[in-house]
Amino acid sequence: MSSAEKFLEIHNVKTHFPVEKGFLFRRRLGAVKAVDGVTLTLRQGEILGLVGESGCGKSTLGRTILQLIRPTEGTVSLEGQSLTALRGASLRRARSAFQTVFQDPYASLNPRMTVFDALAEAMRAHVRVPRQELPGRIAALLQKVGLSPQAQRRYPHEFSGGQRQRIAIARALAVEPKLLVADEPVSALDVSIQAQIINLLARLCREMGLTLLFISHDLSVVKHIADRIAVMYLGRIVEIGPAADVIEKPLHPYTKALISAVPIPDPRREAKRARILLPGDPPSPLNPPGGCPFHPRCLYAIERCAQVVPVLEPFGQTERQASCIRMREINAE
Amino acid sequence: MPLLIVENLSTSFHTRNGVVRAVQDVSFQLERGETLGIVGESGSGKSVTCYSIMGLVPQPPGRIEGGRALFGDVDLLACSHRQLNRIRGRRISMIFQDAMTSLNPFLRIGEQLIEPLMIHENIARAAAMDRALAMLNEAGIPEAEHRLKMYPHEFSGGMRQRVMIAMALITKPDILIADEPTTALDVTVQAQILELIRKMQNELGMAVILVSHDLGVVSGFCNRVMVMYAGRVMESAQIDDLFYDTKHPYTRGLQKSIPALQMKGEELHTIPGQPPDPHRLPPGCPFAPRCGHAVEYCAKEEIRLLEVAPNHRTSCLRVQKENLPV
Numbered sequence: 001m002s003s004a005e006k007f008l009e010i011h012n013v014k015t016h017f018p019v020e021k022g023f024l025f026r027r028r029l030g031a032v033k034a035v036d037g038v039t040l041t042l043r044q045g046e047i048l049g050l051v052g053e054s055g056c057g058k059s060t061l062g063r064t065i066l067q068l069i070r071p072t073e074g075t076v077s078l079e080g081q082s083l084t085a086l087r088g089a090s091l092r093r094a095r096s097a098f099q100t101v102f103q104d105p106y107a108s109l110n111p112r113m114t115v116f117d118a119l120a121e122a123m124r125a126h127v128r129v130p131r132q133e134l135p136g137r138i139a140a141l142l143q144k145v146g147l148s149p150q151a152q153r154r155y156p157h158e159f160s161g162g163q164r165q166r167i168a169i170a171r172a173l174a175v176e177p178k179l180l181v182a183d184e185p186v187s188a189l190d191v192s193i194q195a196q197i198i199n200l201l202a203r204l205c206r207e208m209g210l211t212l213l214f215i216s217h218d219l220s221v222v223k224h225i226a227d228r229i230a231v232m233y234l235g236r237i238v239e240i241g242p243a244a245d246v247i248e249k250p251l252h253p254y255t256k257a258l259i260s261a262v263p264i265p266d267p268r269r270e271a272k273r274a275r276i277l278l279p280g281d282p283p284s285p286l287n288p289p290g291g292c293p294f295h296p297r298c299l300y301a302i303e304r305c306a307q308v309v310p311v312l313e314p315f316g317q318t319e320r321q322a323s324c325i326r327m328r329e330i331n332a333e
Numbered sequence: 334m335p336l337l338i339v340e341n342l343s344t345s346f347h348t349r350n351g352v353v354r355a356v357q358d359v360s361f362q363l364e365r366g367e368t369l370g371i372v373g374e375s376g377s378g379k380s381v382t383c384y385s386i387m388g389l390v391p392q393p394p395g396r397i398e399g400g401r402a403l404f405g406d407v408d409l410l411a412c413s414h415r416q417l418n419r420i421r422g423r424r425i426s427m428i429f430q431d432a433m434t435s436l437n438p439f440l441r442i443g444e445q446l447i448e449p450l451m452i453h454e455n456i457a458r459a460a461a462m463d464r465a466l467a468m469l470n471e472a473g474i475p476e477a478e479h480r481l482k483m484y485p486h487e488f489s490g491g492m493r494q495r496v497m498i499a500m501a502l503i504t505k506p507d508i509l510i511a512d513e514p515t516t517a518l519d520v521t522v523q524a525q526i527l528e529l530i531r532k533m534q535n536e537l538g539m540a541v542i543l544v545s546h547d548l549g550v551v552s553g554f555c556n557r558v559m560v561m562y563a564g565r566v567m568e569s570a571q572i573d574d575l576f577y578d579t580k581h582p583y584t585r586g587l588q589k590s591i592p593a594l595q596m597k598g599e600e601l602h603t604i605p606g607q608p609p610d611p612h613r614l615p616p617g618c619p620f621a622p623r624c625g626h627a628v629e630y631c632a633k634e635e636i637r638l639l640e641v642a643p644n645h646r647t648s649c650l651r652v653q654k655e656n657l658p659v
Binding site: 054160162163190191193194195196198199202217218219220221223224247257258259260262263264265266267268270271275277278281282 | 374375489490491492519520521522523524525528546547548549550552553572573576577586587588590591592593594600601602603604607608
């Protein structure tokens with residue numbers, strides 16, 4: 001495989017958070033296994049959508065890739081360079097290659113910095129830019145994300161949510177990264193604004209050849225932007241494949257249920273379709289069930305599901321994978 | 334006769350930066366057993382409409398500028414606190430988006446559940462507890478007897494919303510107002526909660542007002558929908574008519590900009606621009622600055638919600654005058 005095929009490699013990553021009790025005499029009670037053995041490869045220029053419900057570990061995985069949280073086990077490499085091995089100054093230098101956009105544009109921008117200051121700070125953190133070139137570069141950057149160059153002199157509070165998210169995207173792009181991790185970038189926005197930001201991200205990726213990891217709880221949003229979709233449940237990837245395949249013919253029982261629960265904005269279709277109503281809540285990652293983590297809520301579960309931990313296995317000719325021991329049985333045609 | 338008649342409701346907030354007209358001239362009726370959806374983006378006035386009816390708008394800074402909300406022969410906007418308190422929580426109940434902040438963290442669930450009964454009905458504590466237990470079972474909470482003695486933090490988000498629903502319905506109200514009841518929940522849990530509300534509605538024969546920003550949720554749940562924008566009703570129709578015979582460009586724009594699962598992964602349609610600043614609403618139609626169909630008079634003439642087809646109202650001036658296809 002060429003290096004473009006293995007642009008970002010995540011190998012058997014586990015991120016566990018210890019849970020302790022007591023102050024002076026700390027006792028370890030256990031660990032929240034937020035990410036529990038994820039292996040994933042992204043191609044250069046690809047958009048991968050990472051979906052799952054709250055608590056499934058999708059944000060922790062995103063932060064582990066960004067080295068904002070160090071993994072307990074496993075490696076993350078970008079273009080062959082291991083990020084997990086980097087420390088201090090060398091990690092800081094490497095950071096210009098991977099940037100992030102967070103969910104809440106109200107919290108992620110410093111209210112006391114003008115747009116110019118925020119973008120200039122990002123730019124100068126990694127690249128030596130002569131002072132007189134800054135205004136021109138920042139104006140070009142703002143134009144790229146659909147804001148007027150006059151915006152540089154203003155403060156975040158003068159902008160609406162959608163515009164702030166554009167500023168956050170501009171800041172991430174200021175250092176010309178190769179990889180962007182966007183964690184729920186449109187979840188805090190109204191529908192009419194969501195569409196604008198999704199289109200913007202898709203266009204930027206196309207034009208700049210960016211690789212994007214798009215994390216969201218909303219399957220319909222992800223479908224619109226992603227080339228491939230990975231579905232997470234309790235710290236593991238349970239299904240991965242080309243976006244259209246995963247949505248139209250999901251393999252894993254959890255993906256099936258997730259898709260059937262997404263409301264369709266079309267009353268006639270909505271009335272006709274069959275719903276899979278999952279019983280119960282997602283279990284706590286502090287105390288996950290044995291065997292397949294989904295088996296207590298699964299409609300297809302058999303006795304063996306409580307004993308065997310399933311691994312991702314390929315399905316059919318395409319690059320689809322799912323982790324369910326009954327995958328072939330329940331998807332036979 | 335309709336259960337609830339709201340006529341020309343206007344609510345505004347008087348702030349230091351000027352007057353915000355949060356709700357302007359909103360009228361609708363709610364029939365017995367019906368499900369009405371109120372859809373809009375943040376700041377469209379959908380929640381303030383419900384808060385006004387329930388007498389929950391803080392005054393000041395809020396002020397009900399005009400209108401009536403007739404429940405039977407009582408005008409909820411003009412009646413005394415005593416009268417309102419006999420209706421609220423008994424005949425009309427409300428549930429909110431965030432169940433954690435709507436429940437008292439210091440009280441056991443059982444205590445909170447019986448509160449509406451102790452207030453509104455002449456009932457002994459033990460009998461009220463029995464009703465609470467039965468209600469929790471109805472709401473699909475396992476081990477209900479044990480759960481009565483637990484505190485809100487011991488429940489998951491979905492379970493807390495079930496408790497809220499049980500509490501709202503324990504007095505068997507005629508109307509349930511649900512303000513974004515599933516927005517904070519995961520989709521699989523959202524499906525469970527909507528199913529529960531539907532089941533309870535069928536059992537009790539109550540009417541439901543569902544406030545939501547999600548046209549998808551509304552299309553599977555409501556008989557009739559009212560679309561709001563910048564404090565005004567843009568369109569109101571039976572659910573099928575709203576989708577298949579749309580009579581307002583904003584509704585159309587909203588439908589097209591939703592990323593839907595069944596659509597191809599193509600570029601999304603967007604509504605250009607942003608909702609107007611509530612302090613400085615534009616003259617004429619508030620949607621005109623973003624509307625692809627807007628002509629000169631849209632930015633000048635005052636809009637009114639008018640019936641343009643049976644049971645189908647729109648406030649689009651061009652649809653009213655020229656029967657513009659949108």
